[in-house]
Structures are given as structure tokens and as C-alpha cells.
Amino acid sequence: MLIYAVSMDKQIVSIGFRRVVSCAKKAGFDVQSIYFLEDENKYSHAGSWWKQNTGENFAVNERHNEEALLRLAETLALADVVAFSLMSVQRNIVRKLSAYIKERNPGTKIIIGGYHPTLFPDDAISFADVICLGEGERTFVDFLGRVQRGDGLKGLPNTWVRECGEVIVNPRQPLLTKAEMETIPFMEYGVQDQFFFSYQHGLLRKMVPADISRHLGTTYNTIWSVGCPYKCSFCSQATLIDLDRDYACYRGPSPEYIVNEVMAVQSQFPLDYVIFYDANFIGRGLDELKEFSRLFRKTGLKFILGGTNPASITEEKMQTLVEGGLVRIKMGFESANDEILRLFNRPVNTVQLRRATEILALFGDRMAAPAFETIVDNPYETTEQLYKTIDFLQETSPPFTLSLFSLQFMPGTALSMAAPSYSLVEEQMEKDYLFSYKPTAINNLVSIFAVFRPPAFMMSILRRLVRGREERQYPRLKTFLYKLMLIRRGINQARFGDYSTFPCQVMVLYHRYRVIMAKLMGN
16 A cells, blocks of 8 residues: 655655654555655755745745646555644645645555544535544554445544545544553654655655754654643644643653654664653643753753743753753743733733743853744734833843744634724735744834944944834834844854854754764763
8 A cells, every 4th residue: 555644844844744654654554655845955854044025925835836846746645544733834735736646646544643623523524534632643654544444434533534425523532641642652753654745846756864963953843742721822832732621741751762762763873962842841740841951961962952841941940951961942922911911812921931041041151042932913903012022121131032923813812802893814825934024113123132232322222213113114124124233143143162053064063063073082
């Protein structure tokens, strides 16, 4: 049975996708993985920030290459099963691909998983035979077994099935327990049965070992725990919790499991950094974090936290993680105005936010400057409320930097349901979220804090210059400040041996340097 699994993430990290494919391979199914990339010649992850579009218009899915989609569909239509993993931003492309596949081979079974079918099952089932809602590790294996045996799909847990024009809503299955997560195979990470598809060129090619370093440098990207108890209004987590309340629980395997996973990759590819994309890594208990840090030290690697809730930050937890190899952290800052934090349904107020920034500042000489992820372009936020965030940052102890994002009315979130216009939601289907914010004068004023904290007299002058011109746009200034931010971050991170956001070639050179120095030191 020929099976193609297609990740539509437009990069090769694809953590959830890789875990599901690993489960299918462990069960004995021959799955061919395809990573759908915008342009295979442009490295898809590390080192891409410098080339980020930062002009007046948001970066969107502007490329429309119908010939490329037709070429890919010709290959996919040869399969017995095609599985797509997608978010809503990739929905339109997958809808076209599904139609092209069915035109060429009506017998190909198309199954879709990921956030989009979970949040919008009525839409997703309209262009698939089967959709998976929520976790897919067990469901995909069960589905493939049924197709291989010729069994019916009625009763297949966590799915909707379209047969003979009717939609069958199958029962839900309990989420994976911690004990069950211990039995899941390590994430698929290699080049066997792996392909790139370049949307720019319409070309499909096999991956080779050098592609891992070319696209990811010496980083390994993973998730230890899933789940989050908070229902932030800009996030789809609330919808998942409504689907199954266990999504509110932190669930994950043991520290031994995740460290062993890292070491398994370390034995195959050059590694220096592990990036954890948990929704709230620090939300775990202190004892478990201590055990993780003890074990992770044995790898000799550094790690980065790609998501942290300020409500979970404590000095003791930070001390434990820094001792274990933590070199950089991102924190969901969002706003320093209590009214806006309540709008976002955040679990903190500005007093708690201040405490979190003070704790992080204590470790300024042991790790790179933390990045505070801040939301701007909020139609519910007044100019004066945004100035309060500026005041807060002016009083925040360095070191820190900022990552600015325009408020996204992402489909399936509480904010999108209350949006003043559906067009604000609809445009998210085509938007690329990375550093997409308007180059207004007040946004540029906020972004200065990503470079440095200006002295009070300078900020006073800048505020007078901006007053009355807050919405005037200065795209070149935005680009200039953005590049300065990258330079500042690069210098700061290099001080702590963190090259994880540098171009992949730099990471590889640094890794070789580490290896040479280790040999000279006799390690």
C-alpha cells in the first residue's frame, strides 16, 4: 500500500506530523513523507529572520503556482492513501490539491489532520474522505489498518468520515495518558523516505543527510509536554479544551524519555541546541524540571524555550533550568495594560508580569536576553493604552528584547468570534504571522525596546515626535529597526554561545569549532 503523508507547514520542523508518521512506521506501514516548502532553495527555518519581509504589507501566501500543484497531484494520485497535516493558513492550497488528486484517481483515500480539521470539521470534511480531530497518533495507525484490510471506517475514533455523500461523526477517544506517551516512538527524524516539494519550482526530490543541517543547522526542535490550562482569547486552546477538558492538563512523557529522544538524534546528526515549543514548558512541577535538568546536562547541549507563560515563572524554576543548559527564553508578554490583558483573558496582571521580568533579569549574566512577545495593531487598544506598555518597558530592568506581532483574529479563537468584521478573520487564512506588524510610528516606537532601552530623556523626545502621528507609517524605519534588533540579538546571543538563530552555515562552523576544542581539551 502506497502512502504519502504531506506536511503543509512550509518548513521541515513539523513536530506533530513527524510523531504521527513515526507511529505509522512503527506499526509496519511504509509511509513516504513530503515537506511542502515555499522555495526549497531558501532555508526554511534557522537564519531566515534576516530575510523576513518587514515592509508595509503583511507577508502572505502570495505565490499561486497552479502548475506546481498539478505536478504534485500527479504524484499523490498514484497513492492508496494521502494524508495532509495543515493549519487554516494552508487550507486553500490543500483544498485545490485534494480536488486535483480526486480528478486523477477517485480511489485515493484522503485523510486530513491538524488544527484546521480539529477547529473547523464542517469545512475540512468537504474536501477529504476522512478528517482527524485532535490527537492522531493512534487514529492514523487504526485508519491505515482498516484501509489495508478493506474494513469500513464507521467507528474509527476521533474522525469524521464522508461516505456516499453522507458524513459519519465517529466517537471521540480519550487523549493519550502519560503512560501511553512513554510507548510512542521517538519523532521521525532522518532522510529515509523523506522528500521536499518546492512550490516555487514545482519540483519533488528526495532528502539527503546534508539537508538536515542545511535547513535546521545544529538545532533539534521538539515538544516535551502538550496541553495548557489557560484560555487566552487570541489562542485556539479554549476550543480544544471545549473538545476535551484533558487538553487543559500538561501531559507528556518522563524526563528520561525526552532526553533519550534528544540523544538518539544527537547520535545521528550534529547538534548544539534543542528548541522546545511547549505551550508552557515551565508549567511542569519543580521536581520534574530538576530531574530533566540533571539528565539534560549529560547531553552537553544548550536548550531554548520557545514558549513560556509569565504566570509559571519562579526564581527556583529558572535557577534549575539555567543549571541544566537553558540559554534563551521567550515569554508571552502581550501587553502591559491590565485592561488589554483582561481582553486577552491572560492569567496574569501587570503586577505579576513585573515580577516575572524581575526574575528573568536576575539571570542576565547567565543566558541571552529574554524575548518578550508583544501584541500590537489591536483595534480594541487605544493609543493611551499602548503608551502604558511603553511606560512599563521603560521601567523594566534589562536585559530583554521584544518580538512584535500584529493581533491576529485567528479562526477558531474567542477573539475571532467577537471580531467586528468577518473580513478580519477571513484574511488570516492567507497570512504569515512571523513579525507581521504595521510600520506605524507608535509600533516603531515600541520596537526600539527590541534594540535597547532608551534613557528617559531620549524617550521623552521620541514621544513628543510621535504624538499626533501615531498611525503614520514608516516602513523603511521599521526595516531599519528590525535589522538593528537582529544585530543586537546576534551579538547578545553569541556572548552565550547561542547561534541557534544564525544562518545554518554559521551554526555548522560553530559546531566544528566545539568539536575541535573538545578534542584539544581531551574531552
